[in-house]
Amino acid sequence: MNQEYTFTFDKTPSCVRMQEEFPPIDRIWADFESIRGDAVGQILLVCDTHTEYIVRDILGTQDRPWCVLPSGETAKNWTAVEAILNAGKEAGLGRDGLFIGVGGGVVSDLTAFAASIYMRGTGLCLVSTSLLGMVDAAVGGKTGFDLFGMKNLAGTFYPAPLIYMPLDSLLSLPKAEWKSGMGELIKTAVLDETDALLERLRLLGPEPPNSQDRAGRERIFASIARSVQIKGRIVEADPKETGVERARLNLGHTFAHALESAAGLGQVSHGEAVAWGVVRACELGYALGITPGERGRAITSLIKGWAYETRAPHPLLEEQGRIEAFMRALEGDKKKKAGKLRFIVPLAQGVQAVSAPAIEAGLVERIICGALDTSRLIY
Amino acid sequence: MNQEYTFTFDKTPSCVRMQEEFPPIDRIWADFESIRGDAVGQILLVCDTHTEYIVRDILGTQDRPWCVLPSGETAKNWTAVEAILNAGKEAGLGRDGLFIGVGGGVVSDLTAFAASIYMRGTGLCLVSTSLLGMVDAAVGGKTGFDLFGMKNLAGTFYPAPLIYMPLDSLLSLPKAEWKSGMGELIKTAVLDETDALLERLRLLGPEPPNSQDRAGRERIFASIARSVQIKGRIVEADPKETGVERARLNLGHTFAHALESAAGLGQVSHGEAVAWGVVRACELGYALGITPGERGRAITSLIKGWAYETRAPHPLLEEQGRIEAFMRALEGDKKKKAGKLRFIVPLAQGVQAVSAPAIEAGLVERIICGALDTSRLIY
Numbered sequence: 001m002n003q004e005y006t007f008t009f010d011k012t013p014s015c016v017r018m019q020e021e022f023p024p025i026d027r028i029w030a031d032f033e034s035i036r037g038d039a040v041g042q043i044l045l046v047c048d049t050h051t052e053y054i055v056r057d058i059l060g061t062q063d064r065p066w067c068v069l070p071s072g073e074t075a076k077n078w079t080a081v082e083a084i085l086n087a088g089k090e091a092g093l094g095r096d097g098l099f100i101g102v103g104g105g106v107v108s109d110l111t112a113f114a115a116s117i118y119m120r121g122t123g124l125c126l127v128s129t130s131l132l133g134m135v136d137a138a139v140g141g142k143t144g145f146d147l148f149g150m151k152n153l154a155g156t157f158y159p160a161p162l163i164y165m166p167l168d169s170l171l172s173l174p175k176a177e178w179k180s181g182m183g184e185l186i187k188t189a190v191l192d193e194t195d196a197l198l199e200r201l202r203l204l205g206p207e208p209p210n211s212q213d214r215a216g217r218e219r220i221f222a223s224i225a226r227s228v229q230i231k232g233r234i235v236e237a238d239p240k241e242t243g244v245e246r247a248r249l250n251l252g253h254t255f256a257h258a259l260e261s262a263a264g265l266g267q268v269s270h271g272e273a274v275a276w277g278v279v280r281a282c283e284l285g286y287a288l289g290i291t292p293g294e295r296g297r298a299i300t301s302l303i304k305g306w307a308y309e310t311r312a313p314h315p316l317l318e319e320q321g322r323i324e325a326f327m328r329a330l331e332g333d334k335k336k337k338a339g340k341l342r343f344i345v346p347l348a349q350g351v352q353a354v355s356a357p358a359i360e361a362g363l364v365e366r367i368i369c370g371a372l373d374t375s376r377l378i379y
Numbered sequence: 380m381n382q383e384y385t386f387t388f389d390k391t392p393s394c395v396r397m398q399e400e401f402p403p404i405d406r407i408w409a410d411f412e413s414i415r416g417d418a419v420g421q422i423l424l425v426c427d428t429h430t431e432y433i434v435r436d437i438l439g440t441q442d443r444p445w446c447v448l449p450s451g452e453t454a455k456n457w458t459a460v461e462a463i464l465n466a467g468k469e470a471g472l473g474r475d476g477l478f479i480g481v482g483g484g485v486v487s488d489l490t491a492f493a494a495s496i497y498m499r500g501t502g503l504c505l506v507s508t509s510l511l512g513m514v515d516a517a518v519g520g521k522t523g524f525d526l527f528g529m530k531n532l533a534g535t536f537y538p539a540p541l542i543y544m545p546l547d548s549l550l551s552l553p554k555a556e557w558k559s560g561m562g563e564l565i566k567t568a569v570l571d572e573t574d575a576l577l578e579r580l581r582l583l584g585p586e587p588p589n590s591q592d593r594a595g596r597e598r599i600f601a602s603i604a605r606s607v608q609i610k611g612r613i614v615e616a617d618p619k620e621t622g623v624e625r626a627r628l629n630l631g632h633t634f635a636h637a638l639e640s641a642a643g644l645g646q647v648s649h650g651e652a653v654a655w656g657v658v659r660a661c662e663l664g665y666a667l668g669i670t671p672g673e674r675g676r677a678i679t680s681l682i683k684g685w686a687y688e689t690r691a692p693h694p695l696l697e698e699q700g701r702i703e704a705f706m707r708a709l710e711g712d713k714k715k716k717a718g719k720l721r722f723i724v725p726l727a728q729g730v731q732a733v734s735a736p737a738i739e740a741g742l743v744e745r746i747i748c749g750a751l752d753t754s755r756l757i758y
Contacts, residue, residue: 078457082526089527092711117496120523120534121619144499147461148468155499156535240500332471 001167001218003225007159007232009141009239014159016139016228018221022127022166025059025100032098032125035161040123041096044088046111048075051103051129054169059102059127065091069110073266076106076145078154084114088122098123104130104177105137105270109152112143116158125162129169131181132271135188135227138163140235140249146265150332151257157240165228167221171211176269178208183271183308187251187278188227190299191234191351197226198302206306248351251344252277254333255368261329263316275308283312283367285345288358292348299346312370326368380546380597382604386538386611388520388618393538395518395607397600401506401545404438404479411477411504414540419502420475423467425490427454430482430508433548438481438506444470448489452645455485455524457533463493467501477502483509483556484516484649488531491522495537504541508548510560511650514567514606517542519614519628525644529711530636536619544607546600550590555648557587562650562687566630566657567606569678570613570730576605577681585685627730630723631656633712634747640708642695654687662691662746664724667737671727678725691749705747 003018015035017023023031025043033040045066047055052068055061067087069080088097099122101111108126115124128138144155170178182201189197200223209217231249238245255277260268268276279300285291304310317323333341342355343364366372382397394414396402402410404422412419424445426434431447434440446466448459467476478501480490487505494503507517523534549557561580568576579602588596610628617624634656639647647655658679664670683689696702712720721734722743745751 078461082457085533086527089529089532089711094712117523117533117535119532120521120536142499148465150468153468153498154464154496156496157499332468333473 001221005225005229005232007139007236009157009159009235012141012159012161014139014141014161014163014232016163016165016232018165018167018225018228020166020168022054022058022168023164025061025064028059028100028125028127028162028164029098032123032162036123039096040098042091042093043098043100044084044091044093045100045102046084046087046107046114047102048072048104048107051107054127054129055102069107071103071106073106073146073260073270076110076265078145078147080110081114081117081145084111085118088114088118093118093122095119095122098125100125100127102127102129104128104133108133108137109143109155110145112141112158112160113145113155116143116156121158124158124160125164126160127164127166129166130173130177131170131224132177132184133181134165134224135181135231136184136270138165139228139231141239149261149265150329151260151265159239165224167217167224170209170220173208175208179206179306179308180269180271182206182306183269183273183275183278185223185227186299186303186306187274188230188249190251190278190346191248192230193350195298195349197223197230198298200226202302244353247342247353248344251346251351252279252281254330254341254343255280257333258326258329259314259316262322262326263314267316268314272308275303275306276310276314279303279310280312280367281343281345283372284343284359284364285347285354287363287367287372288345288354290352290354291346295346295348312368312372317368323365323369327365330364380600384604384608384611386518386615388536388538388614391520391538391540393518393520393540393542393611395542395544395611397544397546397604397607399545399547401433401437401547402543404440404443407438407479407504407506407541407543408477411502411541415502418475419477421470421472422477422479423463423470423472424479424481425463425466425486425493426481427451427483427486430486433506433508434481448486450482450485452485452525452639452649455489455644457524457526459489460493460496460524463490464497467493467497472497472501474498474501477504479504479506481506481508483507483512487512487516488522488534489524491520491537491539492524492534495522495535500537503537503539504543505539506543506545508545509552509556510549510603511556511563512560513544513603514560514610515563515649517544518607518610520618528640528644529708530639530644538618544603546596546603549588549599552587554587558585558685558687559648559650561585561685562648562652562654562657564602564606565678565682565685566653567609567628569630569657569725570627571609572729574677574728576602576609577677579605581681623732626721626732627723630725630730631658631660633709633720633722634659636712637705637708638693638695641701641705642693646695647693651687654682654685655689655693658682658689659691659746660722660724662751663722663738663743664726664733666742666746666751667724667733669731669733670725674725674727691747691751696747702744702748706744709743
């Protein structure tokens with residue numbers, strides 16, 4: 001199967017190519033020049049220790065400069081950004097160069113951030129090799145890295161003009177990575193104007209695709225394609241999250257980022273934190289009389305059925321002082337508006353934003369601690 | 380005198396307020412909210428050891444969070460950026476916050492870069508206190524810092540929506556800073572479609588304004604205002620230097636940045652390097668038959684008359700290996716287009732861009748070494 005979508009973020013076209021195989025390097029180069037309408041001076045490949053073999057053995061990149069980063073969320077720091085910038089400078093890339101990031105969400109975020117500041121912006125192509133990367137990091141232009149213990153404290157908006165999603169790369173994805181990606185996929189399904197994607201996921205189950213089951217693979221690929229479409233359309237309407245449209249994508253994220261920070265970055269995968277956060281958003285919406293119990297149950301039962309951690313407090317918050325750390329991280333959330341936190345909660349269809357004063361003081365903390373009766377009502 | 384200009388860069392309005400006095404902090408806050416059309420959650424003041432007294436004693440900023448950076452070009456590094464980001468986080472700023480940079484070019488570039496990546500972009504106001512800051516760094520949205528010995532290797536385009544130029548701050552400017560700013564002012568004057576600003580500068584002389592000479596001050600202020608206007612109009616036409624329009628502002632800069640890098644960052648002031656680079660651009664243009672000898676003489680005689688270093692090779696390049704370092708820095712220039720260096724050279728009026736193959740191999744090196752006969756012809 002081949003799918004191609006082109007989104008336009010602030011007049012910048014961003015072309016997503018979904019196909020089974022990896023694109024050879026010459027194809028990437030030529031595609032990028034055709035999209036940019038100008039020659040590429042030199043390329044730099046960026047990968048991590050998990051995707052190094054792709055750059056080395058699959059893309060046909062012999063003799064091209066490349067940069068290998070450590071893998072995982074804990075590597076999403078300035079040291080990694082500096083390594084990419086240095087590799088670019090050593091390879092002699094100018095502003096007419098092209099950074100090609102090959103990997104999952106972390107490689108995508110880091111390569112895109114580095115490209116956005118290298119000589120004030122150079123070319124960027126992402127080859128997304130993980131489910132989380134495809135349904136979240138690669139599309140929409142958010143880049144960044146973690147700093148002072150805060151997720152994505154530093155970052156930019158810098159959409160990649162060209163994104164490949166070689167679906168074959170998912171066949172070898174570790175189960176934990178699959179589960180992380182599925183967390184974001186569920187979240188996106190909740191945002192949709194219909195529950196079609198949510199119902200489709202319910203039929204699929206939480207397992208990674210089997211390379212022998214062609215029909216099953218195509219169903220999963222179609223779900224990813226639908227998710228890319230939903231996210232792309234939302235970002236087109238509000239590329240830099242200045243309005244309310246793009247904020248919808250943050251469903252579950254205010255809770256998730258605070259959990260990731262309080263637990264220590266890398267202790268819980270992003271998608272699992274998001275799944276947990278979506279359950280908390282259902283509880284909050286229910287407590288506020290916004291989320292109907294039936295919708296809350298439909299969402300949380302899927303998440304629970306797929307063996308995500310849904311309890312409050314989260315086991316990683318049970319240690320002394322962790323709830324306090326969580327609340328501090330929440331207060332530092334970058335999605336604040338005029339000094340007030342904003343949460344996204346499910347409606348009967350889709351979602352909506354709420355912020356103080358609609359949320360009474362202490363309600364969020366009671367939800368996190370599992371001290372709210374509604375937590376039992378939803379399941 | 381009060382002047383106000385509003386430029387629009389990629390749909391982002393950027394308002395420049397020239398006035399004699401410093402704006403009080405409450406005025407800055409209110410002005411920014413009115414321009415943004417939305418409330419500011421919290422502010423962070425950024426200054427360096429030279430402008431600390433302004434933040435402490437003049438603006439009325441008691442009890443506001445602030446961050447003091449070391450001063451000078453050598454402080455324009457990631458450590459300084461990190462200090463600003465950390466101060467923002469410690470002060471609890473969200474994306475609805477406002478960074479206010481009070482200082483010259485280095486403080487402007489650093490504060491603007493930090494604002495552009497803090498939570499993917501927060502509010503930015505610049506209070507420009509040096510001549511170089513006013514005529515160069517504050518207007519036009521280029522931000523950045525030096526990395527791996529290369530000027531502005533990392534940076535973004537992030538125009539400040541609000542810029543104050545309190546002209547009183549120029550009265551206490553050290554002579555060396557004045558000379559640096561005047562170098563950029565001469566460069567901008569060469570770009571103008573008429574030589575009116577260049578002729579005006581010739582009448583002014585290279586001295587800083589005397590606080591007693593009101594008429595003299597007003598002439599200088601009018602020259603700064605004209606320079607701000609010329610730069611603003613050029614940037615409006617090509618905000619991200621994707622075309623040729625904004626590249627005109629780089630007159631002398633390809634030479635200047637390579638000199639600054641080869642000499643060691645901070646060894647020569649930016650404006651003095653630019654003045655030296657403009658003379659080299661005149662020589663290059665003359666050698667190529669593009670710059671008329673008369674125009675070359677008019678420009679270089681002003682620069683020489685104001686006691687800028689104009690010789691080739693520059694005294695800082697006389698040490699063993701420095702010419703080679705200069706040529707290497709030149710090769711790494713970020714203004715390369717399709718792998719080729721591009722230079723801006725003066726015409727009878729205004730300037731134009733030239734690149735290889737119009738420039739024969741070795742010509743630039745001969746100019747740098749002073750091995751070109753034309754160097755004598757121009758003066």
